[in-house]
Amino acid sequence: MLKYTFGRILSGLVTIWFIATATFLAMHAVPGDPLMNEKATTPEIRENLARKYGLDKPIAEQYVIYLGNMVQGDFGISFTQQNRKVNDIIQDHFPVSAALGILAITFAALGGILWGALTALYRNQLPDIIIMFLVILGISVPSFVFAALGQLLLVNINQWFNISFLPVAGWGTFSHMIVPSLVLGLGTMALLTRLMRSSMLEIVNEDFIRTARAKGLSPSRIFFQHQLRNAILPVVTVLGPQIAAITTGGFVVELVFAIPGLGRYFVQAVQQLDYTVIMGTTVFYGAFLVFMVILVDIIYGFIDPRVRLK
Amino acid sequence: MLDFDFHDIEPMTMPKILILTLLIVAFTNPVMAQSVDAAAQTVKIALAQEPPQLNNMTATDQVSIFVLGHVMEGLTRYDRRGNLAPGVAERWELTETSATFWLRKDAKWSNGDPVTAHDFVFAWRNVVDPKTASQYAFILYPVKNAEAINQGTKPLTDLGIQAVDDFTLKVTLERPTGYFLKLTAFVTTFPVQEKFYRATGSAYAADSKDLLYNGAFRISDWVHSASLKMEKNPNYWNSKAISLEVIDAEYITADTRARLNLFIDEKIAYTQLDGETYKDALNNQFRIKKFVTGSVYFLEYNYRPERITHNKKLRQAIQAVFDPDEFVNKVLQTPGNLPGASLFPSWIMGVNKPFRQEYPAVVTRPDLAKAKQLLREAKAELGLEDIPPLILLVSDSPTATKQAEYMQGMLKTKLDLDLKIDVQTFKQRLAKMTNGDFDIVGAGWGPDFDDIMTFGDLFASWNLNNRGRYNNPEYDRLVRKAMNSNDPEVRMAAMAGLQTIVHEDAIILPMYEQGVIYLQHPKIKGMRRTVVGSDPDFTYARIVP
Numbered sequence: 001m002l003k004y005t006f007g008r009i010l011s012g013l014v015t016i017w018f019i020a021t022a023t024f025l026a027m028h029a030v031p032g033d034p035l036m037n038e039k040a041t042t043p044e045i046r047e048n049l050a051r052k053y054g055l056d057k058p059i060a061e062q063y064v065i066y067l068g069n070m071v072q073g074d075f076g077i078s079f080t081q082q083n084r085k086v087n088d089i090i091q092d093h094f095p096v097s098a099a100l101g102i103l104a105i106t107f108a109a110l111g112g113i114l115w116g117a118l119t120a121l122y123r124n125q126l127p128d129i130i131i132m133f134l135v136i137l138g139i140s141v142p143s144f145v146f147a148a149l150g151q152l153l154l155v156n157i158n159q160w161f162n163i164s165f166l167p168v169a170g171w172g173t174f175s176h177m178i179v180p181s182l183v184l185g186l187g188t189m190a191l192l193t194r195l196m197r198s199s200m201l202e203i204v205n206e207d208f209i210r211t212a213r214a215k216g217l218s219p220s221r222i223f224f225q226h227q228l229r230n231a232i233l234p235v236v237t238v239l240g241p242q243i244a245a246i247t248t249g250g251f252v253v254e255l256v257f258a259i260p261g262l263g264r265y266f267v268q269a270v271q272q273l274d275y276t277v278i279m280g281t282t283v284f285y286g287a288f289l290v291f292m293v294i295l296v297d298i299i300y301g302f303i304d305p306r307v308r309l310k
Numbered sequence: 311m312l313d314f315d316f317h318d319i320e321p322m323t324m325p326k327i328l329i330l331t332l333l334i335v336a337f338t339n340p341v342m343a344q345s346v347d348a349a350a351q352t353v354k355i356a357l358a359q360e361p362p363q364l365n366n367m368t369a370t371d372q373v374s375i376f377v378l379g380h381v382m383e384g385l386t387r388y389d390r391r392g393n394l395a396p397g398v399a400e401r402w403e404l405t406e407t408s409a410t411f412w413l414r415k416d417a418k419w420s421n422g423d424p425v426t427a428h429d430f431v432f433a434w435r436n437v438v439d440p441k442t443a444s445q446y447a448f449i450l451y452p453v454k455n456a457e458a459i460n461q462g463t464k465p466l467t468d469l470g471i472q473a474v475d476d477f478t479l480k481v482t483l484e485r486p487t488g489y490f491l492k493l494t495a496f497v498t499t500f501p502v503q504e505k506f507y508r509a510t511g512s513a514y515a516a517d518s519k520d521l522l523y524n525g526a527f528r529i530s531d532w533v534h535s536a537s538l539k540m541e542k543n544p545n546y547w548n549s550k551a552i553s554l555e556v557i558d559a560e561y562i563t564a565d566t567r568a569r570l571n572l573f574i575d576e577k578i579a580y581t582q583l584d585g586e587t588y589k590d591a592l593n594n595q596f597r598i599k600k601f602v603t604g605s606v607y608f609l610e611y612n613y614r615p616e617r618i619t620h621n622k623k624l625r626q627a628i629q630a631v632f633d634p635d636e637f638v639n640k641v642l643q644t645p646g647n648l649p650g651a652s653l654f655p656s657w658i659m660g661v662n663k664p665f666r667q668e669y670p671a672v673v674t675r676p677d678l679a680k681a682k683q684l685l686r687e688a689k690a691e692l693g694l695e696d697i698p699p700l701i702l703l704v705s706d707s708p709t710a711t712k713q714a715e716y717m718q719g720m721l722k723t724k725l726d727l728d729l730k731i732d733v734q735t736f737k738q739r740l741a742k743m744t745n746g747d748f749d750i751v752g753a754g755w756g757p758d759f760d761d762i763m764t765f766g767d768l769f770a771s772w773n774l775n776n777r778g779r780y781n782n783p784e785y786d787r788l789v790r791k792a793m794n795s796n797d798p799e800v801r802m803a804a805m806a807g808l809q810t811i812v813h814e815d816a817i818i819l820p821m822y823e824q825g826v827i828y829l830q831h832p833k834i835k836g837m838r839r840t841v842v843g844s845d846p847d848f849t850y851a852r853i854v855p
Contacts, residue, residue: 032737036744039370039445039758040774044461048443081362083516084534092534148567155571168575169568170561171536258356258563258572260535273737 008297012290019286020070020279024063027278034079034273053079053275066279075280080272086280089265094284096171097254097261101247103177104185105239108246111189113235116196117228123201131193138190146183147256154179169258180257184250188242192235199231206230240296244289345579346833348855351554353834353848356561356569356578360535364515366500367437368444372845378497379844380540380557382525385411385430385479385494390850392838394491398425398501398524399479406486406796411494413477418545419503420523427473429501435466437498446498449758452487486796489761496759496843500524526552526849535562553836553852570829579831580846585644585709591829600646602825604841605756606655606765609702609717609819612749612778618697619749619778623688625816629674630681631724638822641716642709646825653769653812654805655823657841658762661798665762669806672813678724685725699728703748705739710752713821743777751777754824760842762805766792769817785811 035049050056053076054065069076075086115135119128154168167176203209204227212222251263262281269277345354361374366382369375387397399411417425434453437444438460450456454470470482483490493499506522507514515521518529526549527540540557542549561572567590569581574594583591583598591598609628611619618624634649648656652671660668689697702717704710714731721727729750734742743751755775757764767773770789771781785808792804812818830837833854838847 030738032735032741033744034737036737036740037370037445038740040744040777041443041445042461042774044440045443045445045447048440052443077512081360081516082368083363083365083513083520089534096536151568151571155574158575164575168571168577169563170577255563255565256568258536258561258565258568260533260562264535271735 004301005298008294012294015290016283016287020067020283021063023279023282023286024066027273027275028059030273032273034275053077055275070279070283075283076276078277079274080269080277086276089277090262090280090284093260093262093265096259097250097263098247100177100181100184100250100253100259100261101243103181104246104250105188105243106185107182108185108188108192108242109235109239111185112192113196113228113232115189115193116235117200117223117231119193119197120200120204120227120231121223132197135190135193138186139194142252143183143187144252144256146186147180147253150179150183151256169256171257171259176257176259180250180253180259184246184253188246191242192238195238196231196235199234200227203227203231237296237300240292241289244292248285248288345573345576346831346853348833348853350556351853352556352558353554353579353831353851353853354558354560354577355580356563356572357538357559358562358564358569358582360562361538364521366497366515367433367442367502368446369497370445375497376844376846377529377538377540378500378525379847380525380527380849381521381523381529381543382497382500383417383546384496384500385413386491387495388838388840388843388847390836390838392840394495397495399494402491404490407483409481409483409490411479411481413479414547415477416547417524418547419506420528420543420545421506422545423503424476425501425503425524426476427479428476429503430479430499431471431473432504432507433500433502434471435469436502438469439466444498446758449493449496449498452484452490452493454482454484456484485794488796488798488801489759489763492760492842527554527557537562552849554848557848573829579834580828580837582826582828583644585642588644588827591827596829597832598645598827599830600825600827601839602646602648602655602657602823602841603756603845604655604657605754605824606650606653607752607754607821607824608650608653609821610751610753610778611780611816611818612746612751613780614746614778617746617749618692618694619700621688621692622815623684623691624697625819627681627684627688627725628721628727629816629819630677630684631720632819632821633676634821637713637716641713642822644825644827646827648823648825650820650822652809652820653818654762654765654809655757658757658765659760660762660802665802665805668802669809671809674813681725685727697727699730700749701732701747702729702750702752703732703734703739703742704752706733706735714752746777746779753777753818757842762801763789763792766805766808769812780817782811782815 035046035055047056054062057065073087075090078084078086078089115131119131122128151168154166157165158168166179170176209222209226212226248263250261251267253259254261254263265277266281266285268274269281346352357373359373361377362371363369363374364377366378369378383397385397385399385402387395389395396414398413398417400414402409402411413425413427415424419425434450436442438447438450438456440460440462447456447460455464455468456470458464459466459469470484472480474480501524503522510520513520518532521529523529523543524546526543526546528543529538530541531537531539538559542552542555546552561569561578563569566582566584566587569578570583570587570590572578573581588598611625613620634651638647638649651673652666654665654671656664656666658665662668685697689695702714704714711731711733714729718729718731721729732742732748742748755765755768767789769776769780770786788804788808788811792801795801835852835854837851839845840847
């Protein structure tokens with residue numbers, strides 16, 4: 001087990017190194033000068049800026065310096081916010097994205113299990129058809145549409161009832177999180193519903209269900225105690241990567257609901273060619289994803305001994 | 311383990327629980343203060359982005375300048391009517407060669423220290439220090455030796471600024487600068503306390519506690535990317551003239567639709583609109599206000615010899631078919647924009663009246679026959695059967711693309727000229743502009759200070775922002791003439807000559823003067839919109855009941 005765990009961690013580190021290197025190369029291959037701005041500056045000023053950020057050195061040397069700093073956990077200073085460290089940006093804003101993501105995944109998991117179970121229970125009947133139609137919508141409609149619609153709905157509700165039912169945007173209290181996390185979790189909820197449905201349908205025909213029926217147990221007891229419990233397992237296994245995807249993919253939701261998450265920095269950095277922030281956020285997100293995958297792998301190893309032997 | 315059967319619960323309970331939860335959420339949600347509060351003199355707004363740089367010596371963007379204009383003050387400032395007024399300086403004396411400022415003794419930093427002449431000396435030296443790499447160092451170029459220091463050829467101590475004593479500041483000028491007192495109202499020239507700056511090190515202005523305030527307000531709370539709260543500064547020398555207690559930017563988002571929704575929900579009291587949100591604002595029957603931002607948008611040509619756009623007849627042909635009125639009405643569609651006519655926007659002041667009233671711009675009426683004739687001549691001069699497709703470089707914003715497509719369609723149908731639109735993101739577009747990788751580029755210019763020269767020297771051969779490398783000795787001569795004079799008559803006459811060259815030589819194709827539309831809560835009075843500096847200016851605003 002120890003050897004297996006070490007192996008996974010080692011390959012994870014190699015993956016992170018690869019992500020860092022690929023991002024570094026891709027970023028420098030993008031045309032455009034990160035130090036250039038709308039107002040033209042003299043070559044002298046540009047040189048000074050280049051020196052400040054170490055861009056005056058040859059690219060190979062920059063890469064070595066950058067990797068060295070990264071190993072020490074230092075991502076440098078932002079190009080656009082020249083007095084802020086990238087580490088501080090991640091530290092300040094990742095918890096926000098994470099809080100939103102965890103709530104979103106909770107909504108998604110609860111909803112996915114509930115709707116999935118319902119569709120299986122009412123297979124090919126009206127509830128199944130309606131829910132599956134909504135699932136297709138949830139998977140195919142991008143989150144910025146839901147975000148805008150969700151916010152518009154809130155504005156209208158607040159206007160109709162003339163109360164502050166839920167805040168339209170902003171951050172700070174739990175009530176600020178409800179609608180954004182619902183919107184953020186919608187896609188995953190749809191995905192989980194589909195997964196849950198198929199796994200429920202598989203189980204319906206299992207022997208132990210037939211035995212339970214033969215024993216004369218009530219249908220609801222069979223449903224909750226036997227069917228649901230067994231069908232939930234595959235759903236749990238996809239949650240790991242989904243958590244990583246949701247906590248890192250909330251840029252649009254963060255923008256629409258004015259949430260100070262890390263996603264905004266990630267996207268704006270690319271637009272602004274803010275080298276240090278691009279590197280910092282990409283490597284951090286990459287490492288986070290790798291960490292979640294390893295975590296799931298290790299848990300797998302505990303649950304299923306066959307995995308360890310491979 | 312708890313054995314729990316759902317069918318034991320009576321059927322109606324689940325929905326009841328749900329409704330109960332929702333009600334709890336709805337009513338435990340504290341009744342939030344609305345966007346304006348007359349009793350507490352509070353106004354809530356949203357910022358379009360997190361202020362990237364609250365170090366006034368290096369700040370360049372609108373949001374940072376907006377915040378800095380409220381929390382700091384320079385030697386001079388603008389009063390509630392938009393006139394130049396005393397700031398930290400009580401009085402001053404401006405001559406052709408120098409400016410002397412007598413500072414008020416009751417101007418204080420937020421830590422209680424007096425604002426002294428040394429704070430200005432320290433800040434100004436820092437701005438022009440090439441190590442600071444401030445993009446706005448050129449604002450101080452009228453000060454003796456500033457340009458040379460900024461280019462690294464003279465030491466910092468040569469800067470023409472001197473603290474005669476704690477409250478007397480003497481500035482030596484490089485050349486006569488009639489508008490110098492307007493520059494001292496701009497954020498780049500604001501004071502910085504050396505002691506505090508050194509103590510904060512590289513974190514200066516990174517957080518609310520890392521900045522000293524000497525303005526009407528101070529930042530009391532700043533959560534990065536989430537909110538920024540400004541409260542009345544009790545140490546401000548003129549605090550009795552300030553009515554607002556709190557300017558609370560409770561939201562930070564670039565999404566105009568989200569901001570409109572917040573306005574509808576009465577969570578913010580001011581928001582700017584764009585083409586998309588304009589119709590929704592109309593549907594909500596809000597009173598839509600207009601404001602001309604002071605920026606001019608135009609097409610700029612590439613004058614490098616290998617580009618065919620250096621041919622004057624070709625540029626004149628394009629000028630002769632372009633109809634700015636049609637462009638503003640058909641393409642821009644939001645109200646408030648003015649048809650482009652000149653390099654100088656209509657608000658720029660001349661000797662006594664707006665410059666454009668004293669020296670009206672010549673406008674070419676669209677004339678297809680003349681345009682076709684000019685194009686034939688251009689082809690003959692260039693020795694070309696057909697003009698190859700011209701590359702039009704634009705930014706990747708939806709409006710810029712739409713404008714480019716209009717030009718493409720218009721030139722194709724009217725002159726059978728092909729345009730190839732090159733859409734690029736911000737930094738890539740800048741790189742291509744600087745390298746001359748275009749024939750025509752969609753460009754704009756906003757004023758940095760309130761004087762005609764902020765536009766006038768744009769196409770001088772030495773100006774780095776002249777990215778098409780236009781080079782005309784006569785243009786340069788007129789700019790120099792205006793630069794070296796303090797006499798408004800002489801300066802404006804020179805600028806009028808320059809306006810004529812811009813038109814006759816078709817240096818640029820003026821498209822429009824930018825106007826913006828916005829919503830403002832009717833209870834806010836005295837909020838001032840300005841073309842330069844901190845906009846909108848809430849300093850003298852108040853909330854009426």
